[in-house]
Amino acid sequence: MRALTLVPGDAGSLAVEDLPDPQAGPGELLVEGLVMGVCGTDREIVAGEHGSAPDGEERLVLGHESLGRVLEAPAGSAFAPGDLVVGVVRRPDPVPCGACAREQFDMCRNGLYTERGIVGRHGYGSERWTVEQEYAVLVDPALGDLGVLVEPTSVVVKAWAQIDAVGGRAWFAPERVLVTGAGPIGLLAALIGVQRGLDVHVLDLVEDGPKPELVRRLGATYHAGPSGKVMDELEPDVVVEATGARQVVIDAMSRTSHYGVTCLTGVSATGRGVQVDAGALNRDLVLENDAVVGSVNANVDHYRGATDVLAAADRDWLGGLVTRRVGLDDVHDALRARPDDVKVVVDLRTTA
Template structure:
């Protein structure tokens, strides 16, 4: 079978190659791969900046944003042939730490977790893949290929969960939210904000292409100015930061209303210095009872939340997020951005 592989730590090693078909072990599904999403993490791995191959090997099968159909399933499982499924990315560490032992492996305390397609376990970027039933999520068949959006949705499902948990330290009835960044994570964050019944504003730098229309179709408001101009007098109760752009991160911390909560989901590059009024920022956070929280990865609860959110969403809106489909044999093109890209996927089943 064919798979999309890379040699972690070495740039220009991305390749589609023939690998052995996997056999399902006890308690595992055997799945026909339909698609994988391509995100910034995949591009960093392909650039040699990140990633770990499985022990004893020098190549890793990419793909952590998965979608597939079950070929075979254990007879005593909840899965059956033809089910639409995604595989969970992270696995708990073997010790395990306290968080992993309680199913909160997204909050692993010792860093010994592993991740499909990222860290020491092959990903889902192959024509056939296997996954433990305990780490598979069955989807509503009506989602179709939009099911490949589940993994990025888990990231924001967790972020929203964290926001509301923090908000519950006192009376909390948020009305407005600002999302910085209109990439897939930002747009999905906006979707969940609308589903929470909030007035949602989305900030991005582009002025044309599909993003403004996608935001408008959510009945949210699109902005392409500075953070200060975008929020005006709104003073959002919640900010979901989805860019990792250093200046935006700090701007986001200063524009919330009193008792505002900022969830950081974008990963910033190292080595870029900014001049920040740390004293003023600290004063504002303290005197306004503000909170800033970082959020990454997801556990099984967040996958279920993501599946429920996408099932409730407008199918046409979800379809609009997938702006480019690239067949597996041409997968390298999915790693070269185009101007109108939102979410790019690699199809594994011969479809385009």
């Protein structure tokens, strides 16, 4: 089979490689890889910034946003040949910590987890792959290739669960949400806000291209002004921050309504700073009972919640998120970000 592999830490090592076909072990599914989503994490791994191969191996099979079709399933399992499935990314640490022991490996306390296509486990970027049945999630066949959106949707399903948990400290009935960033994570976070019946606003830099139109088609309001000004005007009850931009992060933490909840899902680059009035930020957070929570990754329940979110969404709108599709041979092109990109996917069945 053909697979997308690299040597972690070596920025010039990305290649499409011929590997032996995998064999399903006990309790595993054998899956035909259909499509693989590309995100910033993949680009960072390809650039040599992080990632690790399985123990004893030099190369890592890339790909954590998956969609495949079951070829073989264990007798008596919940899966059958022909089912569409996605594979969960993270696996619990072997100790395990208290969270991992309770299947909440997205909240691992000691950092000894592994992740498909990222840390210590081969990913889903191959023509065939295997997955333990307990880490496979069924996808509505009506979604077709759009099932590749399950993994990024699981990330924001978890983010909203964190918002609910934090807000649940007291009476919590948010009305207005601001999502900062109109990439896949931001747009999917906005989708959930709309499905919840909230007044949803999305802030991004661009004023044209697919992003503003996708927000409007969703029934939300698009903004392209300075983050502080937009937040002062809106006074959102909830902010889902999906850019990692330093000033936007600071504005998000300090400009919500009283008892506001800010959920940070974007990761900021290190090495540069912004001026912050730490006293004013502290005063606002304390006196307004505000809360800031970080959220990353997802567990199996979040993946299942993601399939529900996507099944309830408008198919044409979801299709608009996929702005580029390339074949496996053109994967280098997929990994080069373009200004109008939202979600780029690699078709693992295409060799041209």
